[in-house]
Amino acid sequence: MRKFxxxxxxxxxxxxxxxxxxxxxSALAIAVSLMPAQAAAGPVKLALVESLSGPFANTGExxxxxxxxxxxxxxxxxxxxxxxxxxxxxxxxxDSKGQTEEALSTLRAAIDDGAQIILQGNSxxxxxxxxxxxxxxxxxxxxxxxxxxxxxxxxxALTNEKCSFWHFRFDAHADMRMAxxxxxxxxxxxxxxxxxxxxxxSFGQAVLREARRQLGAQRPDIQVVGDELxxxxxxxxxxxxxxxxxxxxxxAVITGNWGNDLTLLVKAAKDVGYEGKFYTFYGNALGAPAxxxxxxxxxxxxxxxxxxxxxxxxxxxxxxQAFRQRFPKPTDDYVHMRMQLMVELxxxxxxxAGAESKPESAIDMVAASAYLEIGKATLFGQSASMRAADHQxxxxxxxxxxxRQGSAGVPFDVEGSGFGFRVIKTLSAxxxxxxxxxxxxxxx
Numbered sequence: 001m002r003k004f005x006x007x008x009x010x011x012x013x014x015x016x017x018x019x020x021x022x023x024x025x026s027a028l029a030i031a032v033s034l035m036p037a038q039a040a041a042g043p044v045k046l047a048l049v050e051s052l053s054g055p056f057a058n059t060g061e062x063x064x065x066x067x068x069x070x071x072x073x074x075x076x077x078x079x080x081x082x083x084x085x086x087x088x089x090x091x092x093x094x095d096s097k098g099q100t101e102e103a104l105s106t107l108r109a110a111i112d113d114g115a116q117i118i119l120q121g122n123s124x125x126x127x128x129x130x131x132x133x134x135x136x137x138x139x140x141x142x143x144x145x146x147x148x149x150x151x152x153x154x155x156x157a158l159t160n161e162k163c164s165f166w167h168f169r170f171d172a173h174a175d176m177r178m179a180x181x182x183x184x185x186x187x188x189x190x191x192x193x194x195x196x197x198x199x200x201x202s203f204g205q206a207v208l209r210e211a212r213r214q215l216g217a218q219r220p221d222i223q224v225v226g227d228e229l230x231x232x233x234x235x236x237x238x239x240x241x242x243x244x245x246x247x248x249x250x251x252a253v254i255t256g257n258w259g260n261d262l263t264l265l266v267k268a269a270k271d272v273g274y275e276g277k278f279y280t281f282y283g284n285a286l287g288a289p290a291x292x293x294x295x296x297x298x299x300x301x302x303x304x305x306x307x308x309x310x311x312x313x314x315x316x317x318x319x320x321q322a323f324r325q326r327f328p329k330p331t332d333d334y335v336h337m338r339m340q341l342m343v344e345l346x347x348x349x350x351x352x353a354g355a356e357s358k359p360e361s362a363i364d365m366v367a368a369s370a371y372l373e374i375g376k377a378t379l380f381g382q383s384a385s386m387r388a389a390d391h392q393x394x395x396x397x398x399x400x401x402x403x404r405q406g407s408a409g410v411p412f413d414v415e416g417s418g419f420g421f422r423v424i425k426t427l428s429a430x431x432x433x434x435x436x437x438x439x440x441x442x443x444x
Contacts, residue, residue: 047115092113193248198230238265266301297419
């Protein structure tokens with residue numbers, strides 16, 4: 001904490017105090033607001049590095065839609081004000097094909113194309129590699145530094161032992177999500193035996209490890225009757241796995257599976273007639289339980305999220321309806337509040353850093369990072385704040401259970417399936433918060 005305070009003191013002195021006759025920030029803001037449209041500077045380039053082909057292409061495309069909508073909102077209000085003039089955000093997409101090496105290659109291409117902001121999330125293994133690569137790049141080439149915004153890679157290490165000044169996570173990490181699920185499971189007396197299954201990489205391993213730990217701490221009476229990992233994105237038939245799960249007698253499955261690996265898992269459950277519950281990280285969208293398991297999932301599929309469409313507030317429902325108006329196809333029904341808040345926080349930080357830049361200079365990413373790590377934003381009644389100590393966003397979490405659209409608390413369904421998720425548990429940001437072991441190294 002002392003190191004962070006020292007950094008911020010130096011940053012504030014360097015950035016916010018008047019230096020050699022520069023105008024005040026308020027005067028600069030007025031000057032920018034009066035600039036004619038034709039004087040606007042070039043856009044700030046954002047690069048989405050994600051699976052846009054292969055078995056997880058639908059997850060990448062869904063993220064892209066969320067980011068398009070968020071960027072549109074910023075640009076519709078004129079973009080961000082900087083010393084170079086008003087600047088729009090421009091989002092470009094780079095296909096990692098679900099491969100970490102390909103992601104590293106596209107990272108280099110994005111930087112060469114002028115991107116200053118890198119966005120990725122649908123793989124913790126890829127996120128870890130990008131953190132390392134971006135740290136090395138920013139050390140070698142300070143004139144072209146970039147920030148890394150992570151919207152869904154939730155391995156806890158990324159904001160603990162692997163934390164970085166250049167990396168920001170906008171999703172609750174796996175331990176936080178598991179704690180939210182466990183707050184529901186610990187009260188579920190019907191579960192006496194549980195089966196743990198996950199994808200065989202760092203994230204899936206972390207989920208199962210934390211599930212075992214939290215079960216031992218909060219429900220030691222539950223017997224773990226299965227604990228296994230499977231290859232990521234390569235299993236086409238989960239029937240053998242579900243046959244084992246059914247034979248085990250487990251009343252509940254706990255999984256962090258996402259994308260096609262979750263859809264096929266729950267589809268197999270329906271096919272074998274498994275009647276237990278699914279406690280999931282991502283069971284509320286993208287062809288997962290609501291579409292794959294249907295009627296059999298009512299009251300049995302539980303999902304944790306930063307936000308759910310059926311959150312019982314007028315602001316939340318207006319947010320969801322606005323998204324569906326922008327993307328009306330049922331197959332496009334995948335919206336996450338955290339991605340919208342992420343872009344809002346980014347726009348704030350870029351505007352503050354850009355207002356301090358010299359007119360002939362690019363936005364300083366050290367300044368942008370320093371502002372982003374203390375950022376706060378509220379959108380449609382939902383709030384998020386960044387924790388400077390580890391760059392882990394702090395926000396509320398909700399747990400929902402699958403139910404039929406039109407039943408109490410379920411005005412909206414998922415992907416036109418006729419089934420949605422009723423909110424059964426809400427955790428405030430302070431309730432969802434967990435400590436960090438991050439020891440962040442800061443520039444300067």
